[in-house]
Amino acid sequence: MRNLVVVFGLSGSGKSFLSRILHEELGYEWLRSDVVRKELMGISPEQKAKAEFGKGIYTEDITRRVYREMVRRAKELVAEGKRVVLDATFLKRWQRDLVRENFEKPLFILASASEEEIRRRLSNRRDVSDADFSIYLKQKEVFEPPEEVEYVVVNTERGREELLSVLKDLVKD
Numbered sequence: 001m002r003n004l005v006v007v008f009g010l011s012g013s014g015k016s017f018l019s020r021i022l023h024e025e026l027g028y029e030w031l032r033s034d035v036v037r038k039e040l041m042g043i044s045p046e047q048k049a050k051a052e053f054g055k056g057i058y059t060e061d062i063t064r065r066v067y068r069e070m071v072r073r074a075k076e077l078v079a080e081g082k083r084v085v086l087d088a089t090f091l092k093r094w095q096r097d098l099v100r101e102n103f104e105k106p107l108f109i110l111a112s113a114s115e116e117e118i119r120r121r122l123s124n125r126r127d128v129s130d131a132d133f134s135i136y137l138k139q140k141e142v143f144e145p146p147e148e149v150e151y152v153v154v155n156t157e158r159g160r161e162e163l164l165s166v167l168k169d170l171v172k173d
Contacts, residue, residue: 001171002170003082003084004084004086004105007085008096008111011118011131011139014121015089017111021167028083029082031085033087036073040065041062091139091143093148107170108151109154110146117157122136154166
């Protein structure tokens with residue numbers, strides 16, 4: 001089974017849904033950028049920290065710290081023989097390169113859903129994430145297509161059991 005899975009995509013695409021399945025059903029340790037970011041900033045995960053895109057706790061500098069910390073923690077866990085899922089947008093090439101520089105054969109999964117579904121999810125969100133539809137639209141503008149990595153697109157508008165089956169097939173070595 002793959003020891004490192006990167007679930008990436010825009011806010012509302014279903015990254016955390018896929019990551020939760022990997023965690024609960026397949027035993028992956030779940031490192032979520034939203035949680036790591038708030039830990040690094042001394043904020044409880046439940047506390048809201050809404051800010052404009054790229055502001056507040058979402059500046060480029062803080063984002064770099066978050067991704068470096070996620071990779072550091074993942075390396076420790078993998079060294080202990082655990083499997084890890086990284087759950088973050090990975091909007092930029094440097095973020096994906098950071099994973100590729102530190103892990104052999106990571107599996108990249110791009111979570112996807114229709115914009116209508118994403119709008120619905122983000123309007124009803126009760127979650128550690130602070131992203132709303134306006135943040136999603138900004139992310140869409142700055143997203144650097146992942147041309148440097150092989151990845152699999154998984155449409156998250158399916159049921160949990162079907163997605164579990166898809167994920168089981170993907171994480172097989």
